[in-house]
Amino acid sequence: xxxxxxxxxxxxxxxxxxxxxxxxxxxxxxxxxxxxxxxxxxxxxxxxxxxxxxxxxxxxxxxxxxxxxxxxxxxxxxxxxxxxxxxxxxxxxxxxxxxxxxxxxxxxxxxxxxxxxxxxxxxxxxxxxxxxxxxxxxxxxxxxxxxxxxxxxxxxxxxxxxxxxxxxxxxxxxxxxxxxxxxxxxxxxxxxxxxxxxxxxxxxxxxxxxxxxxxxxxxxxxxxxxxx
Numbered sequence: 326x327x328x329x330x331x332x333x334x335x336x337x338x339x340x341x342x343x344x345x346x347x348x349x350x351x352x353x354x355x356x357x358x359x360x361x362x363x364x365x366x367x368x369x370x371x372x373x374x375x376x377x378x379x380x381x382x383x384x385x386x387x388x389x390x391x392x393x394x395x396x397x398x399x400x401x402x403x404x405x406x407x408x409x410x411x412x413x414x415x416x417x418x419x420x421x422x423x424x425x426x427x428x429x430x431x432x433x434x435x436x437x438x439x440x441x442x443x444x445x446x447x448x449x450x451x452x453x454x455x456x457x458x459x460x461x462x463x464x465x466x467x468x469x470x471x472x473x474x475x476x477x478x479x480x481x482x483x484x485x486x487x488x489x490x491x492x493x494x495x496x497x498x499x500x501x502x503x504x505x506x507x508x509x510x511x512x513x514x515x516x517x518x519x520x521x522x523x524x525x526x527x528x529x530x531x532x533x534x535x536x537x538x539x540x541x542x543x544x545x546x547x548x549x550x551x552x553x
Contacts, residue, residue, distance in 0.1 A: 339351075339353050345435045345436050348403070350403060350409065352398065352400050352441055354396060355397035357387045357390065358406060359390075360384075360387050360390070362407055362408040363411060364380065364382070364383055366408050366409075366429055367427070370427050370428075374493040374511070376492070377496075378496045378497045381497065394415060394416040395416075396415075409429055410428040411427050412424075412426045412441065412446075421455065421461045422463060423461065423479070426438075426465065426475050427472070438475045439478055442474065443479075446479050458522055459521065460522065461520040462517075463481065463519075464516070464517050465517075467486065467515055477518075480520045481519060482520065483517065484517055486515075489512045491514075492507060496510075
């Protein structure tokens with residue numbers, strides 16, 4: 326098992342694999358020197374329309390890379406810092422959320438998504454920092470087959486479909502502080518995925534919560550409020 330420390334000067338390769346173009350690729354955690362290339366990946370895939378505009382600013386990406394609960398997982402050609410593919414794994418309590426699964430257009434059709442989602446991701450979840458994780462979840466663009474392939478290679482299964490979930494548009498000049506919704510974008514549906522880790526049934530809480538539980542009543546009252 327390789328050393329999976331983040332932010333080392335030259336990230337150790339997690340795994341190598343060959344793509345259909347005959348070239349060798351590597352998977353590793355992103356570090357600061359990859360920030361500019363990550364920006365270029367998002368511009369290549371989305372132009373300026375990605376959901377979260379921070380991805381267009383290298384300094385903000387560097388901050389996210391240093392977040393101890395975020396793991397920016399990339400695929401690059403061997404001996405190159407060009408980011409061909411990306412997935413962000415965020416630790417949230419006992420679950421991992423996979424997001425931002427993307428592949429540059431010129432790398433489509435080479436099997437890179439399958440390799441990253443299969444062999445490389447298996448190495449990542451073997452990290453001791455994920456020992457107590459019970460569940461993996463993700464929401465994937467319904468129109469993005471490569472992202473769906475990546476997620477399914479992790480062993481995840483689709484369980485839901487939500488229309489009108491994501492709003493893609495240029496939000497660089499939009500601020501939530503204006504207390505106004507962003508309505509100028511392109512609405513897309515998503516497919517919801519989840520996967521249970523082998524430890525799920527051993528670690529899950531088997532207490533039965535009745536309807537008069539304070540937490541359930543709190544959320545129930547919000548859901549049934551006429552003023553929501």
